[in-house]
Amino acid sequence: MQKYSVFSLIKNAFSDHQNWEVAWKDPTPKKEYDVIIIGGGGHGLATAYYLAKEHNITNVAIIEKGWIGGGNVGRNTTIIRSNYMHDENGLFSEFGMDLWRKMSQDLNYNVMFSPRGIINLAHSDAQMNAYSRRGNSMRLNGIDAVLLNREEVQKLIPMADFSDNVRFPIFGGLMQPSAGTARHDAVAWGYARQADSMGVDIIQNCEVTGFDVSNGKILGVRTSKGDIKAKKVGLCVAGSTNILAEMLNMTLPIETHLLQACVSEPIKPLLDHVVTFGAGHFYCSQSDKGEMVMGGDLDGYNSYSQRGNLPTLQHVLTEGIAMFPFLSKLKMLRTWGGIMDMSMDGSPIIDKTHINGLYLNCGWCYGGFKATPASGWTFAHTIAQDRVHDLNAGYRLNRFSTGNLIDEKGLGTKTWIS
Amino acid sequence: MLYINCPHCGLRSQNEFAYGGDATVKRPELNREISDQEWDNFVYLRKSPRGKHLELWHHISGCRQWIKVERDTSTHEIFKTYKANEAIE
Numbered sequence: 001m002q003k004y005s006v007f008s009l010i011k012n013a014f015s016d017h018q019n020w021e022v023a024w025k026d027p028t029p030k031k032e033y034d035v036i037i038i039g040g041g042g043h044g045l046a047t048a049y050y051l052a053k054e055h056n057i058t059n060v061a062i063i064e065k066g067w068i069g070g071g072n073v074g075r076n077t078t079i080i081r082s083n084y085m086h087d088e089n090g091l092f093s094e095f096g097m098d099l100w101r102k103m104s105q106d107l108n109y110n111v112m113f114s115p116r117g118i119i120n121l122a123h124s125d126a127q128m129n130a131y132s133r134r135g136n137s138m139r140l141n142g143i144d145a146v147l148l149n150r151e152e153v154q155k156l157i158p159m160a161d162f163s164d165n166v167r168f169p170i171f172g173g174l175m176q177p178s179a180g181t182a183r184h185d186a187v188a189w190g191y192a193r194q195a196d197s198m199g200v201d202i203i204q205n206c207e208v209t210g211f212d213v214s215n216g217k218i219l220g221v222r223t224s225k226g227d228i229k230a231k232k233v234g235l236c237v238a239g240s241t242n243i244l245a246e247m248l249n250m251t252l253p254i255e256t257h258l259l260q261a262c263v264s265e266p267i268k269p270l271l272d273h274v275v276t277f278g279a280g281h282f283y284c285s286q287s288d289k290g291e292m293v294m295g296g297d298l299d300g301y302n303s304y305s306q307r308g309n310l311p312t313l314q315h316v317l318t319e320g321i322a323m324f325p326f327l328s329k330l331k332m333l334r335t336w337g338g339i340m341d342m343s344m345d346g347s348p349i350i351d352k353t354h355i356n357g358l359y360l361n362c363g364w365c366y367g368g369f370k371a372t373p374a375s376g377w378t379f380a381h382t383i384a385q386d387r388v389h390d391l392n393a394g395y396r397l398n399r400f401s402t403g404n405l406i407d408e409k410g411l412g413t414k415t416w417i418s
Numbered sequence: 419m420l421y422i423n424c425p426h427c428g429l430r431s432q433n434e435f436a437y438g439g440d441a442t443v444k445r446p447e448l449n450r451e452i453s454d455q456e457w458d459n460f461v462y463l464r465k466s467p468r469g470k471h472l473e474l475w476h477h478i479s480g481c482r483q484w485i486k487v488e489r490d491t492s493t494h495e496i497f498k499t500y501k502a503n504e505a506i507e
Contacts, residue, residue, distance in 0.1 A: 413462060
């Protein structure tokens with residue numbers, strides 16, 4: 001594989017950039033693989049990469065219905081953080097933060113990781129107490145957290161509404177300085193390129209139409225490009241998990257919901273951090289192109305449409321304007337939607353299933369992007385070793401029947417309620 | 419914008435309603451021993467189909483009645499609405 005560097009850039013400039021190698025091949029599927037990963041998004045590509053890199057399993061195919069990176073990995077708001085209170089989520093995400101820091105070097109691909117810090121705003125004394133508790137829990141797990149008072153927040157984000165007569169005055173905030181953003185498409189492409197170079201077949205435009213299961217063991221998958229045998233199959237399909245589960249006669253603690261995001265027209269550098277509104281559901285950061293990247297609530301009802309509805313967007317942006325009044329002057333450039341695998345406790349599932357050789361990676365709700373490396377790493381471990389790693393030991397499928405929920409937000413089963 | 423035909427009030431915009439989730443899940447009967455698996459099925463497991471979905475909505479800014487709505491989860495087409503206690507064929 002051609003290494004990307006300033007020297008290869010200069011060299012290729014002399015041939016008008018016509019002679020770059022393709023970043024990944026377009027193979028026809030083989031008859032059989034050791035492992036098939038269904039879903040060529042961030043998590044699927046990362047899983048294939050870590051299977052090859054950490055476990056030396058390279059006879060792997062990624063099967064993608066559309067094109068790689070066309071789903072949620074290309075639709076998110078690129079936020080990376082580990083500001084969780086519960087141990088399972090905190091330790092898992094913090095392990096991921098380490099992988100994020102090394103990712104550009106590891107993949108030889110600039111994912112533009114930008115640890116600019118995330119600030120969760122608090123709008124009451126009670127919320128400050130809750131953030132203090134969360135921050136202390138984070139620090140006990142080795143995650144950086146700083147409780148900010150009103151003046152400290154004002155120094156960092158003076159453009160927020162600090163006037164006297166507001167419905168939700170800013171009391172302070174909780175900051176994770178090491179959190180940040182990354183270029184989401186580059187993450188997918190970087191993992192794809194490395195996985196491909198280690199022998200993984202990335203098969204695009206290939207829809208899974210069924211599974212070959214016999215005596216409780218997976219034998220292969222049926223696809224629009226023919227039947228493919230496999231010793232092990234991993235599902236990494238986010239919002240489409242229930243569609244595949246139905247083919248397997250499985251019912252899961254997952255509902256598929258729609259989340260929208262939007263960007264404004266680009267403006268000059270203004271916002272240095274990721275900031276979230278504490279009295280509702282709104283978050284905002286500024287991209288390198290200058291666009292304000294914004295998101296918030298789910299549309300709030302089961303949906304596979306990948307296209308949003310206006311009332312939710314209006315509601316979310318109302319919160320945005322309450323936090324950053326200047327947003328009202330901006331024109332919207334784009335809005336889009338993606339479908340989320342909302343689990344019943346708001347935490348993910350990375351586990352084996354009752355079918356031998358079938359593995360499940362789902363339930364990321366609206367927090368899948370930041371988990372990409374840790375999810376791929378632990379899912380690869382679970383598939384390769386046929387057992388969960390300590391890091392995903394809390395993310396078992398049976399935790400719902402045993403009562404070991406990881407209810408980070410305390411929302412109960414209706415995690416789509418805003 | 420969804421327009422939902424409330425069986426009590428007529429056609430109203432989505433803004434008047436709150437979503438209540440899958441209407442096909444049934445609470446296990448009272449006054450008998452219920453296994454963990456049955457509770458699991460009722461509380462946590464959902465089909466979440468792509469296509470026709472029978473769901474509860476609450477006309478919270480209208481008549482405040484709960485209703486059932488049959489809606490397509492990929493096109494958002496609403497086929498039929500029912501009163502909460504109405505038999506569904």
